[in-house]
Amino acid sequence: MNRLAGIIIAAVGLIVAVLSITKIVPGLTGTGIGTILLGGLIIGLSFIDRPEEDGSERMSTPSTLGNIFISPSEVFANLRRHPRFLIAMLVMSILSATYTNLFLYQLSPDKVTNFAIDKTLEIPMIRDNADQRKRVEDGRQQALDDSKNPVIRVGQAVSGFTLATFGYSFLALIFFLFAMGMGGQINFWQAFSAAVYATFPVNILRFVLNTTILFLKDPTDVHPILGQQSLIHDNLNFLVLSSEHPMIFTILGSLSLLLFYWIWMFAIGLKNAGERVTANTAWSAAISVYFLLVLFFVGLSWAFPSFIS
Numbered sequence: 676m677n678r679l680a681g682i683i684i685a686a687v688g689l690i691v692a693v694l695s696i697t698k699i700v701p702g703l704t705g706t707g708i709g710t711i712l713l714g715g716l717i718i719g720l721s722f723i724d725r726p727e728e729d730g731s732e733r734m735s736t737p738s739t740l741g742n743i744f745i746s747p748s749e750v751f752a753n754l755r756r757h758p759r760f761l762i763a764m765l766v767m768s769i770l771s772a773t774y775t776n777l778f779l780y781q782l783s784p785d786k787v788t789n790f791a792i793d794k795t796l797e798i799p800m801i802r803d804n805a806d807q808r809k810r811v812e813d814g815r816q817q818a819l820d821d822s823k824n825p826v827i828r829v830g831q832a833v834s835g836f837t838l839a840t841f842g843y844s845f846l847a848l849i850f851f852l853f854a855m856g857m858g859g860q861i862n863f864w865q866a867f868s869a870a871v872y873a874t875f876p877v878n879i880l881r882f883v884l885n886t887t888i889l890f891l892k893d894p895t896d897v898h899p900i901l902g903q904q905s906l907i908h909d910n911l912n913f914l915v916l917s918s919e920h921p922m923i924f925t926i927l928g929s930l931s932l933l934l935f936y937w938i939w940m941f942a943i944g945l946k947n948a949g950e951r952v953t954a955n956t957a958w959s960a961a962i963s964v965y966f967l968l969v970l971f972f973v974g975l976s977w978a979f980p981s982f983i984s
Contacts, residue, residue, distance in 0.1 A: 678721040685714025691830075702821055706830035709837040716844065726756060726862040726950075733757040740766070744876050747940060751869060751947035758868035758948075760843070763875045768839060770882040772832035777886060778903055782894050784822035790899035792818060797981035846870040846964065850945055853960040854952050861949035869944030877937045881905065900982050909933055918984035925976040925983070929969045938965050 692707025694700040734742070734753040740763060743750045779787055792815050801807040821827045847867035854861040888906040889897070897906065901917070912928040941961035945952050976983060 678718055681714045681717030681719075681721060683714070684717060685711050688712075688714055700826065702824060702827045703830045706834050709834050713837045713840060716841065720844070720863075723863050725758060725864050728756050731756050736762050739763075739872065740875070743872055744879075747872075747876075747943050748947050750872060751944045754868040754872060755865055755948045755950070758862070758864040760868050760871040763871050764836070764839060764843070767875060767878045768832065768836040770878065771835055772828075774882055774885055774889075775831075775903065776828065777889060779822065781889055782897060782899055782902075785819060787899045787903075788819050788822045789815070791982075794900070794981045794984075798979065843867060843870045843874075849964060850960050853963070854945065854949055854956055857953075857956045857959070859949055859952040859956050861945070861952055865948045865950075866945070869941070869948040873940035873944040874937065876940065877933055880936075881907065881933060898983075907931075907933065918980075921976040921980035921983055922973050925973050926969065929965075929972070934965065938962060 688707045688710025690707075691700070691703050691710060695703040695707055731753070734750065734757070736759065739750050739753070739759075792811060795811055796802060796808060801811060844867065847863055847870050850866040850870065851861055851863050854866070884907050885905060889902075892906065910928045910931040912924045914927060915923050917924040938961045941964070942954070942957040945957035945960055946954055949957075
C-alpha cells in the first residue's frame with residue numbers, strides 16, 4: 676500500500692474528527708477516528724514487500740472481477756505475482772452501503788432504529804438499571820435523526836470500508852501464519868488479495884439476491900436487524916425460532932450454501948495465490964477461519980439474544 680496515501684487518509688480522518696468534536700459537522704467522530712486508524716494501517720502495511728514479478732502478464736482488473744466467477748484458479752494464480760484488491764474492496768463497500776440504504780428505504784429509518792433501541796432496552800444489564808434505561812431513551816430521538824442524516828450515512832459507509840480493510844488484514848495475517856506454520860510459503864499481499872477476491876463473488880451474489888428479495892417481500896415480514904445481514908434462506912435456521920433458541924438458530928444459520936461457497940473460494944485462493952501452499956493447508960486454514968467465525972457469532976447470540984428475536 677502507498678505510504679503517502681496512508682498519511683493523507685490519516686490527515687483527512689483527523690480533520691473529520693476535529694470538525695465532528697467541535698460540532699461543525701456532528702456525528703462523524705467515530706468515522707474520523709476510524710479513518711485515522713485506517714491511515715495508520717496503510718502506513719504500516721506499506722513497509723511489507725510485495726512478491727517479486729516473474730514476467731507473467733498482469734490480468735486486467737475487469738478481467739479479474741469477471742473471471743473470479745468462472746475461472747477462480749486462474750485469477751488467484753495471476754494474483755500471486757500481481758496482487759491487488761482495492762477496486763474489489765470498493766465495489767463490495769459500495770454495494771453494502773447501497774443495500775443498507777435500500778433496506779432503510781423499504782422498512783423506514785424510524786422502524787429500524789426504534790426496533791434496535793427497543794431490543795437494546797431488553798438487554799438485562801440495561802433492563803434492570805433505571806439510569807441506563809433513561810440514558811438509552813434520552814438518545815432515541817438523536818438516533819432517529821442520525822438515521823435520516825445523509826452525511827452520517829456516508830460516514831457509516833466509510834466506516835464500513837475501514838472495518839472491511841482491518842478484517843481482510845486480519846484474515847490475511849491468519850492465512851499467512853497458518854501457511855508458514857504448516858511449512859508453506861505465502862506473501863502477506865498474496866494472502867490479502869486471496870481474502871478479498873475469495874469474498875468478492877459471494878458478496879456480489881448476496882447483494883443481488885438480498886436486493887431482489889427485499890423488493891419482492893412484504894416489509895412487515897422483514898426482520899429489522901437480521902434482514903440487514905441477509906434475507907436469503909440458504910441454511911437450516913428455519914427449523915427453530917430465534918426467540919426461543921438463539922444459539923441453535925445461529926449455528927443452523929452457519930450451515931449456509933453461500934458460506935460453503937466462501938470456504939471453497941478461500942481454499943482455492945490460498946492454494947493458488949501462495950508460493951508453496953498445499954490443498955490440505957489451504958482447506959485447513961479456510962475451515963478453521965469458518966469455525967472461528969461461527970464461534971464468534973454464537974457468542975454474540977448468547978450475549979445479545981434479544982437482537983435476533
